[in-house]
Structures are given as structure tokens and as C-alpha cells.
Amino acid sequence: MGKRIVVALGGNAIVTKTGTADSQIRSIKETMKKLVQFIEDGDELVITHGNGPQVGNLLLQQINGSSVDNPAMPLDTSVAMTQGSIGYWMQKSLDEVLKEKKLKKNVATIVTQIEVKEDDPAFKNPSKPIGPFYSKHEATVQHTMHSGCIFKEDAGRGYRRVVPSPKPQKIIEAPVIESLLVNGTVPIAAGGGGVPVICKENGDLQGVEAVIDKDFSAAKLAENINADELIILTAVDNVFVNYNQPSQKALTNVTIDELKQYIDEGQFAAGSMLPKVRAVIDFVENTGKKAVITSLKNVDKLIAGGTGTVITK
Ligand SMILES: Nc1ncnc2c1ncn2[C@@H]1O[C@H](COP(=O)(O)OP(=O)(O)O)[C@@H](O)[C@H]1O
Numbered sequence: 001m002g003k004r005i006v007v008a009l010g011g012n013a014i015v016t017k018t019g020t021a022d023s024q025i026r027s028i029k030e031t032m033k034k035l036v037q038f039i040e041d042g043d044e045l046v047i048t049h050g051n052g053p054q055v056g057n058l059l060l061q062q063i064n065g066s067s068v069d070n071p072a073m074p075l076d077t078s079v080a081m082t083q084g085s086i087g088y089w090m091q092k093s094l095d096e097v098l099k100e101k102k103l104k105k106n107v108a109t110i111v112t113q114i115e116v117k118e119d120d121p122a123f124k125n126p127s128k129p130i131g132p133f134y135s136k137h138e139a140t141v142q143h144t145m146h147s148g149c150i151f152k153e154d155a156g157r158g159y160r161r162v163v164p165s166p167k168p169q170k171i172i173e174a175p176v177i178e179s180l181l182v183n184g185t186v187p188i189a190a191g192g193g194g195v196p197v198i199c200k201e202n203g204d205l206q207g208v209e210a211v212i213d214k215d216f217s218a219a220k221l222a223e224n225i226n227a228d229e230l231i232i233l234t235a236v237d238n239v240f241v242n243y244n245q246p247s248q249k250a251l252t253n254v255t256i257d258e259l260k261q262y263i264d265e266g267q268f269a270a271g272s273m274l275p276k277v278r279a280v281i282d283f284v285e286n287t288g289k290k291a292v293i294t295s296l297k298n299v300d301k302l303i304a305g306g307t308g309t310v311i312t313k
């Protein structure tokens, strides 16, 4: 019997050096050739993805191309725009792969809103890096040109714009996503971490300017739709302790208590592996189900029965 699986795709599944639509579509098609194996296996698949590079680039286009008659769109709308563009690329690519495999399945991208808390401390401490990398000098120039933009150093790789990244509380479209699954459709949902919204006193939703971390959204989505498993696909086969040191050790089977201890030891880099580890802890703790962190290229082996870092209670 198939499982209900939420797969979260990292940057290496989409992003290319040139950033053209064609190159990102080519990269995504290769990704879909891997993910189709879950469908062939009889699993119910929900695909979610990041948007850090794309939403940052889109914001730059908004800022640089805007005028009084053609205003720049706010960040929540820009997130929705990237859900649309990346979802379009994914849905088109997966459709093609399904056709090549002679599998009859519908694919649908859902513009997904995610509730966040209005008083989330993240709004006062922007931390989510988006868009291109700058040198320190370029970041200072950008900050001078666009006074509202904050730039921070990103894991030794250069400077990037940072925006608030509140924690997801509830997937608004979870019932729609579940009904699609029940009807045999493959939903692409909560893309780019979801459109962040707050719930007003009268129950209306209002978009807020932020980018939610897609790993936390994937965990909340998996929880809200009663998924059996959360799989986070990134660039490394395993989570490591003593990462990039001669004594590095791949984690294969690990409990959430062990992971918490490794967090206390500072084993996981903030802004890269740490949010993934925190997200899987949330999912496993809240549901008692299993999560996996591994690489996209490792999907074949994962489906064949193992490898990657498996996290259980
Ligand atoms: N302890 C660790 N174990 C494994 N990878 C780590 C660790 N600490 C940092 N990393 C880095 O985190 C990266 C994954 O984060 P990131 O690139 O932000 O993910 P995404 O795939 O979502 O874009 C890995 O490719 C690796 O370079």
C-alpha cells in the first residue's frame, strides 16, 4: 500500500547559474524524472519547493522596473508570483514525464496561503536570505539605493538581502490539497514556503511581507494533511556531524532526542542544515511519523529501501 509523502525540494532541484526560465525548466525536468518513481511505487505525492533565489530576483525586477503607473508588488504577492512560475515549470515537467511513462495522473499547482502570527519575533529580526549574492561593497551600495533593504552575510558565501521569516502555523488550503490527493491528483503546494498571511479579528486573511522557510512549511503541510512521511531533498546524501571535518560522520538512523543534542553542540549551520533539522524534529514530534533528509540524486536508493538520514521519535 502506498504512502502519503510530502517531498520538499531544495535549491539544487531548480536553480541554475544563468537563472533563465529554460535552464530552470531543464533542471526541474531532471528532478521530476526522479520524483516520478514515488508515483510509480503507488505513493500519494505532494511536492513543495523553495523560492529564495527566484523571489529575490523578482523583487529586484519589481524595484528596478517600477514607476508611479507601474508599482512594485509587495513581498507576499511576489511569493505568490513565484509559486505560480515555479509551479508552472514543475507541473509542465511532471506532466511530460508522466506522459513518457504512460502514467495517467493529473498535476495541479495550488496557490497556498500559510497563516503566521502577527507578533512573530521574526518580523523584527529579518533573517531569511533571498536573491543574489553581493560583495560587502555591493551590499552597502544596494542598501544606500534601497534604504528599506537589509543585507547580511550568508554562511561565508557573500552578502544577501534578508527578509522576515515567521514560523508557519496553519496551511490554509490543506483541505483542498487533501481532496486533490484523494482524487489521485499530484499537488504542488506551499511553494516558496507559502504566501504568509495573518488572520484578522473578522476572520479575513491579510498578506504580510515575509518569506517563510520552505522546510518548516513542508513540515507543517505534512502534519496538516496527515502525511505518512516527510522527505527533504537537498544537495547532501546525509546529515553529518562534524560536517566538512576529517572526523565527519554521516547520520543514518537518528532519533529526535539525538538530533536535539547535536543542535546544542552546534553541529548544524544556521540558514542551511539547521532549519531542515528543526523542521523534521517538529514533524516527527507532532505526528510520531518518520522523516528523511537526503539528496535528490539519492532518491533511487531511498526508494529501493534505504540510505539517507532517517529521523524517528
Ligand atoms: N551538519 C551538516 N550536515 C550536512 N550538511 C550540512 C551540515 N551543515 C551545513 N550543511 C550544508 O547544508 C546544505 C543544505 O542547505 P541548503 O543549501 O540551504 O538547502 P536547500 O537544498 O534547501 O537549498 C548542504 O548542502 C550542506 O552544504
Ligand SMILES: NC(=O)OP(=O)(O)O
Residues within 6 Å of the ligand: 010, 011, 049, 050, 051, 052, 053, 192, 193, 211, 212, 213, 214, 215
Ligand atoms: N522559501 C524558502 O525557504 O526558499 P529557499 O529554500 O530557496 O531558501
